[in-house]
Amino acid sequence: MTKKFSKENVLNLLRQALNNTTANFHSEQWEAIEILVLKRARLLVVQRTGWGKSMVYFLATRLLREQGAGPTLLVSPLLALMRNQIEAAQRINVKAATVNSTNQKDWQIIREQLLLNNIDILLISPERLANDDFREKMLLPVADRIGLFVVDEAHCISDWGHDFRPDYRRIKRIVQALPSNIPVLATTATANNRVVADIQTQLGKNINLLRGPLARTSLQLQTIHIPTTAARMAWLAEHLPQLAGSGIIYTLTVRDSQRVAEWLQACGIDAHAYHANLKEERENLEQALLKNQLKALVATSALGMGFDKPDMGFVIHFQRPGSVVHYYQQVGRAGRALEQAYGILLSGDEDQRITDYFINTAFPPQAHINEVLTALNQAEDGLTQKRLKNILRV
Template identity: 55%
Template structure:
């Protein structure tokens, strides 16, 4: 078959996928031809909505018709997988997926692949290193695949805004493919550095097809407010005027729930969405937005890559993402199938604090990494057991192990990890360069907020788009900036919502593994459910609390407004038995703050003031994981008073992070005679 006949066949598949009026773009055909005819590796960097998925579905149909094996698509999100399966069906391609949400279907999917009934198999990058999948399924797939697709390929590069360690395992997969198996990598958000990095990982002769990133439907604007209350009130007022349905992005899970609750109070049909939302609820929320049954999803970045709603009318950000590239990717969800879509950024003063927190989760320093490698050198360990030997939080420990796995220093096995014994180099220079790149991206985001030039051109230049020119549509180009005023009624309602005190503190229920020698194992029977005034990540009390607890803020007595709010928390506390006494934890940084809070609560509530717990040798240094923290507290924290009282004891502290300090303190108070312990803090980080 000649090139003309092959293209005609490709065009027929496109019409089945996208409608009778659809025609292949030149770069779409170039990519398809490279994959099907030349069996090459290709990287396609094109704007959202350009039709990258059409390339791999059409290439799959053509390759399968010529006897090739199934296509394996590595896809990062469940939402993306669901959309791709539906799109594949329209193209006459039978797709299936293996992911964490359909474990019960894995065996039948594997069998269908073996029988040749599956044209496309979608897998998550995390699945690539599941021991059973990696050792038994992946070799068969690699040997029989007709095409391998890496979707959202910017995740491969640690220079990218959304680097994921699991994606780096693809280098191993690509290296094990038989000669002549084509590979396609696709992304909408890769600057020149990320493009070079991904192309190098594909192979030196990879075809790179990069197009302009202009989105003619997007109308970008920035609206600044002098308080979170006015920002939220403005959003509630403006949402009525925005056409269609859309997405309201927030930077944290707490903010997503706070904003969604307020918008519902103001009469809007919205739902909160985050990575912590139950999978069934996430699916239902996505469908409600797709069906225009709700005005908006109030979401974290968990609703991002691959969510496909062509008529999405707006994207609003309550808080700025930490890079222009990440921002442009998220706003690219809007306006794919409508002539005009509103893109509005509502920056806040807390944005930089949240960026700093995410930056603190970077790759650990070399001594900590060596500590983990030395521990694994003695034999395989579960993640929980390794946590007792390495001072990292569970999340950072797992991220570090994934990187070490990709680097060949450790290997995931059933039940945990083992050392490979291979030499490993800590690339401090590269980690420092990546950290510097992240800082530069954050500064660029602040520049975007402040710029008086074209906003779309600014974003496209940060993606190294050579065709970037003024858009003529954004608020700066048109000189038409949105007014920041909000109705007095909405402002009052927002103030009441954001100043509503009280957040639950869930008690720890299980002691960390590996502490049996301390007599700590199994269920915890110490603290009852507690309360905090607010979350540090909230857009209401969070701003006030972050300022109070910031390292440079001097220690002092509890401010009057905060004490009044704490009293309201206590008044609304639905406890079984009213507390009869109050005790406080010793604070190395805020001793006067906590002592004054306990003393005033004792006076106002007529509670017995038991005093302050103590450290036998000074407070322990900061530990980052549960086992290390509990071990240190067990050896140093004491109760220097008699806690035998006829009712519950309020246990006061300035903030709760992991919850282990409150848990150990509560256990000690119970041992000293307290019948029940009710934790009370000013702030919580969760």
């Protein structure tokens, strides 16, 4: 092992990245880095929120680049996640860039820098992998010199995952095409045994697995049933000022995020709505929360996976989330670097009705299902997807 890859030197990099001179490796963090950098192997990491999965691939990228490897390609599901990670990477002199729908004016410059080997890690969404122009102009020219391939929030790759994304399935073909000596890292905090097995199938049965406990001792959890929205809003106005620090209030709908934020502002509490319909404001709101410049963001699930605020004091759910996995993912935003933080679930009478609505609208109308089944039944030799779309005129 070279001097640069000594545990002591990597620990110094970790402390630099975290801006904490007393930080230490979490359990199995060092082992994960060894698997990727020393063994150049494939690895699935299933660890609790706040464990430091992003530090593993940033440090591995830094070390692999020092050894002459090509850039890291990171598939990441959310823009908020990408923005946080770019800032974290810069603290250890890892040059990161992202290609997404909000920075199209920068694409040409990023492509030039990538081809010149001046970018250490490129962050993209799974949907970007489906873009022919991206694959031709950016991915293919560097495909033979990728130093590390990372699949963040890897439960999205699984049919059984709570946030399955069809575009993640393309990752399987990419991984299969990579040389065996190119390390691959998949990370998640929310994968049960069935999801883990599916991820292993997608990324290769020879993939190493590091799996730790998912409990968070710093989080104090409680649930309070308050039947009406008005009573819950009154509860927030009374108790939110008593909670230390800043945090997130999750709602199931955009309308509720706006309504609750407006109510809290009327009560003199600095809270702002955050949802997918906001565009340019979202980054400013994220930064305001990170810097404790407001008390709370009243957010839909648009503020979720990967948003990293280590000193977040609380996460409150205004309604019950759609699943236990969604709850774990969201409440895990709080207390990552605090001795105590609070997760408070306010359940109401309308929770099940809203959840049922989202479940029902996730499926196509029955008439459309019948059309598809009829078309398939009438085709003796089956149909390609393109032919099926032509028949249905979709």
